Amino acid sequence: MLEDYAKARKLGLKQVERDVAAGRYPYPPALDDILKNQGYQGEVPVGLAEIDLALIAGTKTRGRQNMFSSGFLPIAEVGSEFSAKWSDLIDSQRAEGLRDPIVVYEYLQRFYVQEGNKRVSVSRYLGMPTILASITRVTPMPSDEKALRAYHEFTRFYRVCPIYGIISEEEGFYTRLAALLGQSLDEPWPEDVVRDLRSLFDSFSLSWRARGGESLDLQVGDALATYVTIFGFEHVRGLVPSQVDAEVGKIWGEFVVTQGEGARAYLEDPAKGHTAPLPKLKNLAKTTMLARPFRVAFVYDRNPLSSGWIALHDRGRQKLEGRLGATVSTRVFTDRSSDAAFDQAIDEAADYGADLVVTCSPTQMRQVTRAAAEHPGPAYLNCSVSLSHSAVRGFYGRMYEAKFLLGALAASLAGHHKVGYVAESPVFSTVAEINAFAIGAQMVDPYVTVHLKWFSAKDYDWRRELREEGVHIISGRDYANPLAPKESWGLYRVDDDGAETHLAEPVWKWGRYYEMLVRSIRNDTWKKEGEKVAGQSLNYWWGMSAGVLDVRLSDELPRGQRMLVDVLRQSVLSGRVHPFTGELRAQGGDVVQGPEAGRLTSEQIVRMRWLNENVVGRLPEQRELDRDGLVEVEVAGVIPVDPATVLLRDTSR
Structure with missing residues (x-):
């Protein structure tokens, strides 16, 4: 109907005006123009598939670009041959539906139309979610850019699970999604898993858009993974759209706080x-x-x-x-x-x-x-x-404050300018505690080195290594182990004969x-x-300062050491001293911040990944961690992990 065309054209002209005012190109971009600048390796036939209309980004060639707004709404004059054909097509769509697939080229998970621009326009105007398309993939040039690495992971995903639209720009996303579903990117997925994931994604994306998800700085694929992570695939795979929508509504706040880099x-x-x-x-x-x-x-x-x-x-x-x-x-x-x-x-x-x-x-x-x-x-x-x-x-708790005091105490007691530190797992705040300990030690002894070891490292004798390195003052676990009551914890000394003496410990006041x-x-x-x-x-x-943390000292400590810790405690409580204020240098002498800088932000302290210049050791790699360490790092780690090997939790419900 020409009346539909007039309404669609009015919307299209408004879209053009908005794009021009914002300095954006007002028509659908042409893939050929994009490839002139970037090049490509070749073309691979993919076949027929239902594709999300929202993923259609432009046209294959320039052709009749100026007949459409950037969102494929018509803008040609009413009464033109184009408007008549468009009107006939919408009447046919309502009476019979679209019978022939459009022809598109896929490049970096976006589609560019070679045949069927008007069908796309009519479908967009009618609010259709998907359209049948014959797809040819354009393979991008090799590159080490993050976006292309993520895209190549998507092509692996598509080979085992042919679904378009589950988009993420994060490396490792498709591996993690596969692991959440009990699958991998190496073998084709069972038909029922592919079918259920496609159905779930259709329901989820419908709810996502209806609730305004496209206005968030969060890709729909990342949002879907959050949803599946929380509720579990076995639970959500059989839900009808109304049930999915209800659950999406319950956790909408999770999408809001995780958008972008996450607001904490x-x-x-x-x-x-x-x-x-x-x-x-x-x-x-x-x-x-x-x-x-x-x-x-x-x-x-x-x-x-x-x-x-x-x-x-x-x-x-x-x-x-x-x-x-x-x-x-x-x-x-x-x-x-x-x-x-x-x-x-x-x-x-x-x-x-x-x-x-x-x-x-x-x-x-x-x-x-x-x-x-x-x-x-x-x-x-x-x-x-x-x-x-x-x-x-x-x-x-800001445990790094207590570790700062213990580091100073350790250095005051150590011979040979060496102290040891055994950390649990490389998770948020742990690195800050290591560095605060090292900075506290360095304040007392500028030549001291902190020899770093890890409890969560497997097949690893850290006691032997510290002994061979001549370390006698060690910061161990922050609390006693009920399964090993004789094991030393807190700050302790190891004598040449192997005898261990408890010196101090951090105190949690839960x-x-x-x-x-x-x-x-x-x-x-x-x-x-x-x-x-x-x-x-x-x-x-x-x-x-809140009274939820402190340091407890052994009665056997010399008076000088007790006074040292007390003075530093008062300085920390008053705010006069902070381990992460002023000049900070990482291993290798790299400058983290200059001498006139203020305190690092809470986010910088919690998510710290660098080690202080006097630390001897490094953060462990995934392959070096035991099972418990892997599970902790997968949730809150500061080192990269492969989710395919880390998702070890029992998710049976």
């Missing part, structure tokens, strides 16, 4: 409201809330009897009960590492009426994010830092941490903090 807010000091008295009661609802105990569910992936880390948190839970008495009630769920066991704990926590759910490992973040979507209402915490999530808040967090929820500080950082993930990253 760090709260380094408790707000005054955390410890303020509860506000006066203003209504019956609040009266009822305060009349019953505040209920906290602790869901541990391991057991306090076997994990020193979980034992620390459980002691904090017990101190929370001791501090707040009858106004708080806690319930513990242990050994909930699998998805099935975790979900059962969350169901029981919901029946318990939990106001707050606490998880203590970054590897639980995916599970607790899903729990927050399926059981909204309670507040959710995960003991991690710098993970971009909306419905779950991270909490951790009871105080939990008390302030509970108070913040009950007096509405929690809500206000979330409103201030809307659109960002929120991380509580408190330190010694």
Whole structure:
């Protein structure tokens, strides 16, 4: 109908005006023009496939480009031969549908039309999601650019799973997506997996666009992977579009905070409201809330009897009960590492009426994010830092402050200008702790070297290496290991005869941490903090000034060393001294920042990947890590990993 054409033309002319005003080319670009500048290796027939109309970027040749706006809406005069043909085509489309496929060339996951421009235009105007196309792939020239490396990974993906539209610009994305589905990029996928993924993607992308996803700085493929990561492919593969849309709505905040580089807010000091008295009661609802105990569910992936880390948190839970008495009630769920066991704990926590759910490992973040979507209402915490999530808040301590003090102490006790440091895994904040220790040691002894080893490295005798390197003062685990009670931890000395003497240790005060967090929820500080950082993930990253961290010294230490640590402690508490202020140099003498620079940002400290100039050692590679280390690094690591070999979690539900 000519009436349709007039409406479509009006929209097309407005699009041209917007493009011209913004300095953009107002017509569909021609692939031939693009290839003149970039070149290509050759052409490969792909065959027939349904393609997403949103992926059609232009025309193959210049031809009749100026008949269309950049979005393929018509702009030729009403009454022209073109307008008549366009009107006839839309009438035919409504009566019979499009019978013949269009002919397109695919280049870097975008399509350029050789035959069927008007069919594309009519379909776009009618809001059709896909169109049948005969595809020829244009192979780009070899290059080491990130975008081309990502594209070559896509071509591997397409060979085993022929679906267009699941787009990401990140290297490793398709390998990770395959791993999430229990597949690889080496063998063709089962037909039912391809079929279910295509159906899921159609439903997801429909919901994504309807909710405004195209306005986010996030590719639809990355958003799909986030969705599948949270809920699991076996759960989502059989859902109908309305169910997918409902779940997408539940986790929309996750897409908002992960767009771009991810928006993360760090709260380094408790707000005054955390410890303020509860506000006066203003209504019956609040009266009822305060009349019953505040209920906290602790869901541990391991057991306090076997994990020193979980034992620390459980002691904090017990101190929370001791501090707040009858106004708080806690319930513990242990050994909930699998998805099935975790979900059962969350169901029981919901029946318990939990106001707050606490998880203590970054590897639980995916599970607790899903729990927050399926059981909204309670507040959710995960003991991690710098993970971009909306419905779950991270909490951790600025442990680098304590390590700064311990580094200074270690250097004051060491002979031969050598101290040792054994780190757990190369995850967020760990490198900052290593460097703060090294900087503290360097402040006391400018010639000291810190010999770095890793607990998570497999087939590796770090004790022997430190012994051969002549290191006697060692910073080990931050807490005792219940499975090895005789193993030294904290800062200790190893004598020539092998005897070990405990010197000092960092102290986590989780009871105080939990008390302030509970108070913040009950007096509405929690809500206000979330409103201030809307659109960002929120991380509580408190330190010694908040009273959640400290250093405990052995009574056997000489008075001079005790005074040294006390002076540095007061300097850190007052803010006069900070390990990451002023001149910083990495290994090899590379300048991180100059002597007049201020403190590194929270993000720079948490996600640090460089090692201080006096550190002897390096970050481990993926192949060198044991299974537990791999799982931790996959979630929150500072080193590159291959997701195909790292996704080792039990995802049975």
